[in-house]
Structures are given as structure tokens and as C-alpha cells.
Amino acid sequence: MSKQIGIEVSIACAEAAGLCDVDVIAAYPITPQTHIVEHLSEMVADGHLDAEFVPVESEHSAMSACIGSSACGARTFTSTCSQGYALMSELCYIAASLRLPIVMAVANRALSAPISIWNDHADLMYARDTGWIQIIAENGQEVVDLTIQAFRIAEDPNISFPVQVNLDGFTLSHMIEPLTLPDKAEVKKYLPPWKPQFKLDPSNPMTLGAVGMPDVYTEARKAQDEAFKNSLPYIEKAWDQFGKQFGRQYKPVETYKTEDAETIIVSMGSISETAMTAVDEMRAAGKKVGVARIRLFRPFPVEAFFTAVKGAKNLVVLDRANSFNGGNMSGAVALEIKSILYDRKHYPKVGNFLAGLGGRDVTVENFTEMVDKVAASKDAGVPVAYEFINVRE
Amino acid sequence: MAKETGFKSWKELNFGIAITTPGNAAELKTGDWRSMRPETNKEKCTKCAQCYIYCPDMVYSKDAEGYYIQNYYWCKGCGICAHECPVDAITMVEEVD
Numbered sequence: 001m002s003k004q005i006g007i008e009v010s011i012a013c014a015e016a017a018g019l020c021d022v023d024v025i026a027a028y029p030i031t032p033q034t035h036i037v038e039h040l041s042e043m044v045a046d047g048h049l050d051a052e053f054v055p056v057e058s059e060h061s062a063m064s065a066c067i068g069s070s071a072c073g074a075r076t077f078t079s080t081c082s083q084g085y086a087l088m089s090e091l092c093y094i095a096a097s098l099r100l101p102i103v104m105a106v107a108n109r110a111l112s113a114p115i116s117i118w119n120d121h122a123d124l125m126y127a128r129d130t131g132w133i134q135i136i137a138e139n140g141q142e143v144v145d146l147t148i149q150a151f152r153i154a155e156d157p158n159i160s161f162p163v164q165v166n167l168d169g170f171t172l173s174h175m176i177e178p179l180t181l182p183d184k185a186e187v188k189k190y191l192p193p194w195k196p197q198f199k200l201d202p203s204n205p206m207t208l209g210a211v212g213m214p215d216v217y218t219e220a221r222k223a224q225d226e227a228f229k230n231s232l233p234y235i236e237k238a239w240d241q242f243g244k245q246f247g248r249q250y251k252p253v254e255t256y257k258t259e260d261a262e263t264i265i266v267s268m269g270s271i272s273e274t275a276m277t278a279v280d281e282m283r284a285a286g287k288k289v290g291v292a293r294i295r296l297f298r299p300f301p302v303e304a305f306f307t308a309v310k311g312a313k314n315l316v317v318l319d320r321a322n323s324f325n326g327g328n329m330s331g332a333v334a335l336e337i338k339s340i341l342y343d344r345k346h347y348p349k350v351g352n353f354l355a356g357l358g359g360r361d362v363t364v365e366n367f368t369e370m371v372d373k374v375a376a377s378k379d380a381g382v383p384v385a386y387e388f389i390n391v392r393e
Numbered sequence: 394m395a396k397e398t399g400f401k402s403w404k405e406l407n408f409g410i411a412i413t414t415p416g417n418a419a420e421l422k423t424g425d426w427r428s429m430r431p432e433t434n435k436e437k438c439t440k441c442a443q444c445y446i447y448c449p450d451m452v453y454s455k456d457a458e459g460y461y462i463q464n465y466y467w468c469k470g471c472g473i474c475a476h477e478c479p480v481d482a483i484t485m486v487e488e489v490d
Contacts, residue, residue: 098410
């Protein structure tokens with residue numbers, strides 16, 4: 001029987017990967033992901049986990065080794081963040097195009113310069129266009145559940161894409177939280193052995209990752225795009241089955257008090273818990289505010305998101321990384337959302353706030369300030385484009 | 394179209410762009426962008442096989458009489474055979490059609 005324990009979220013993430021009976025872990029330590037990799041290394045060294053732990057010399061090698069092992073049909077896990085992600089990114093595109101169901105935990109951290117080991121979503125957004133499925137956890141229990149679900153999602157023959165499980169560095173990765181580690185037999189029931197459609201096998205030779213001339217590249221990309229687009233219902237199915245078996249429900253977009261909300265805060269990750277606290281305080285003060293939390297960022301759950309926010313007059317969109325587009329919108333999340341609204345001829349005021357960069361706290365007061373700003377700008381008829389919140393002038 | 398060129402629709406591509414048939418590059422028509430075509434004068438040809446040896450695309454094969462003949466499905470018209478032929482039996486002819 002599974003029971004609730006107090007455990008550091010990174011350790012729990014490693015334990016969750018262990019519960020999934022991974023065959024190969026190839027990873028390089030980088031703050032704040034270190035504890036995940038250290039713990040997996042210990043589990044293998046102590047004989048608690050029957051897997052190959054490959055202590056590679058860089059993140060570039062980590063993903064290379066993961067591609068090799070996954071291509072051979074081995075269940076493969078890795079973890080990284082920030083500069084480490086940047087170094088491995090070249091290989092990440094390849095893993096997705098080859099449809100290899102690698103699972104990677106990313107303990108989200110800012111990108112240099114200045115050097116910052118602290119949390120924001122720069123690495124998450126760096127990975128945005130690689131063709132990986134991107135899921136973002138809000139708390140420790142989600143990290144455990146999403147890690148287990150990630151293998152099921154990645155290995156579903158209707159999906160077969162690598163999955164990135166994002167957890168906020170330090171604010172999640174280093175917290176000790178009360179959470180439930182599922183029973184191994186239950187995980188085994190949820191996650192059947194992976195049956196790869198193709199694998200590298202000397203007795204049945206094949207080529208993976210060959211050159212694609214201009215005659216074939218477009219078709220290859222079209223096939224990948226179609227498969228990626230079609231993965232959404234299967235991701236939801238994997239979540240529904242998890243809910244039935246473990247009693248914890250997961251959806252692409254989670255809402256909190258949005259039903260009658262005039263203003264909806266759109267957020268991702270652990271900061272959403274502060275947003276919900278802020279909503280409770282604002283509700284007590286008579287403001288109709290709610291939170292729509294994006295759990296699945298790629299593939300983007302367009303319909304679920306639109307359904308969640310369509311009743312609101314104002315949207316407060318948080319972006320935890322700057323994408324420097326030089327225009328009137330600087331966050332990737334806001335760009336995404338504005339394009340969805342345009343396509344549906346639905347035009348609430350959208351305020352985009354760059355918040356929580358490089359570990360800067362975002363407080364309940366900050367949320368109130370953002371909500372008031374967008375509401376005020378509507379009254380004055382002036383759209384809020386974007387601004388840095390909680391920045392010293 | 395697909396049959397002639399070896400190109401497939403995106404729906405027919407293998408999962409993950411895996412290549413499961415060894416040697417299937419032979420199906421791909423590489424001879425469709427040639428501007429010059431090698432032609433062999435059999436009166437000059439000594440059947441020495443230099444064209445066969447030097448061709449980078451395995452275009453040449455031996456016929457019943459022992460001459461080496463081109464398969465234009467693959468020939469890109471690079472002209473190496475004509476350059477290497479010791480008796481100048483091969484000339485590069487402009488593709489007009």
C-alpha cells in the first residue's frame with residue numbers, strides 16, 4: 001500500500017523514475033537538478049534499481065546516450081536544466097524527430113547571463129519548439145505523478161514522443177513535501193512494458209536518423225507535425241486512466257474559481273499556488289478573480305484553454321522568461337494566448353507580465369497589482385502590452 | 394510519380410523516419426537533375442571498365458557483349474567517367490528534353 005511520506009521533491013522524482021523500472025539513466029549533474037541524478041545514481045549503486053547509470057561527461061553526451069539507449073528499446077530517463085539543457089538542445093530535436101520516448105525531468109532554472117542558478121522558465125521556453133511534449137508540475141505530488149504518466153504518454157504507440165516534465169528549480173526541486181509514492185505493482189499495472197515499433201537490433205538491421213534530402217525533409221516534418229497534433233487526446237486518455245487507477249485527476253488546463261471571474265490569471269508551475277492564495281484574498285475583497293493554470297504547454301491544449309478563459313474580460317498572463325521579440329509582447333505564453341484569441345475573434349484585455357525571473361519572488365501583492373493594472377487599463381481603454389513586475393526603477 | 398521517383402507521401406514514411414529496407418536508396422531517382430549525359434562510342438570502347446570503377450553512383454553495368462552501359466535513373470552527369478576514359482570513348486552530351 002502506498003502511504004503519504006515527507007520527502008524532498010527531487011528525491012521523489014528519482015523514486016518515481018525508479019518505480020517505472022527505467023533501464024537506462026544517462027545524466028550530468030547541474031544545479032538545481034543535482035539531487036534527482038544523485039539519487040538515481042545511488043539507487044543503481046545500492047542495487048535498489050536494476051538499471052544502467054551512465055555518468056556522461058556533458059549534457060550533450062547525456063542526450064546522445066539517451067537517444068542510443070531509447071533507439072535500442074530501453075526505457076530511458078534523464079534530467080537537466082538551464083545551461084545543461086542549452087548544451088543538450090541539439091540532440092533534443094533529434095530525439096523528437098526519431099520519435100524516441102525518452103523522459104526528462106527539467107528542474108527549471110534561468111539562463112545566463114548574468115549567471116543564475118535560480119528558478120524561472122527560460123529553459124522551458126528554450127525547449128518550446130523542439131517537438132517534445134512539455135508538462136509543468138505545480139507541486140511535489142504532481143512531479144511524482146507526471147513522471148510516471150510521462151513514460152506512459154511517451155511510450156503510447158499513438159504518441160511516441162519524448163516528454164519533458166518541468167518542475168520549478170528550488171521552489172519545487174528542493175522542497176520537502178508530504179506526498180504519496182504509488183505502489184510499485186500499481187505503477188506496473190498502469191505502465192505496461194514498452195513495445196517499440198522499431199528498434200536498433202543487429203538481427204534485424206535498420207537505419208535511424210539518416211540524411212533527408214529536400215525531396216523528403218518536408219514530408220518528414222509533416223508526418224511529425226501530424227503525429228504531434230494528434231497526441232493530445234491520447235495524453236488526456238493517459239491522464240484519465242491515471243485518475244481512475246490512482247484517484248488523482250489531471251487535465252491540460254486546471255482552473256481555480258474561474259466560473260464567474262472577470263479577471264483570470266494565466267500561470268504555469270508552482271507560482272500558481274501563490275496565484276490561488278492571491279485569488280482567495282482578492283475574492284474576500286470582492287474582486288472576481290480566478291486562475292487558469294497551463295499544465296500542458298506542448299502540444300498546446302487550445303480548446304481546453306479557450307474554454308477556461310472565454311468568460312473573462314481581463315487576462316493577466318505571466319511569463320517567466322523573456323523572449324526578446326522586440327515588439328509589444330515579450331513572453332512566449334502571451335504570444336501563444338493572443339494568437340488563440342485572435343483566431344476565435346475574442347478580445348479580452350491581455351496584460352503580459354514578466355515575473356519571477358532568475359528566482360525573484362512573486363508575492364500575493366504582486367498578483368493584486370497585476371490584476372488591478374489590467375482592470376484599470378480596460379477602464380481607461382488602454383491595452384496593457386507587457387511589463388516587468390516587481391522591478392526596481 | 395512516387396513510383397517513378399521513389400519519393401513517398403508523408404503518410405507512407407516510416408515511423409520516426411526509420412529506414413528498414415537495406416539498400417533502398419537505389420529506389421531514389423537521382424538522375425533527374427542532370428544537365429549533361431555520358432554517351433559511349435562502342436567503336437572506341439575497349440571494355441576496360443574504368444568508367445565502372447570510377448563512377449561514384451554505380452551507374453555502369455556490364456551488358457551481354459561486355460560493354461559497360463549507363464543507367465540514367467541514377468546518373469547525375471558528373472562527367473567523371475568521360476574524364477577517366479583512357480580512349481575518350483565517352484562524351485558528355487547536353488540534355489535537351
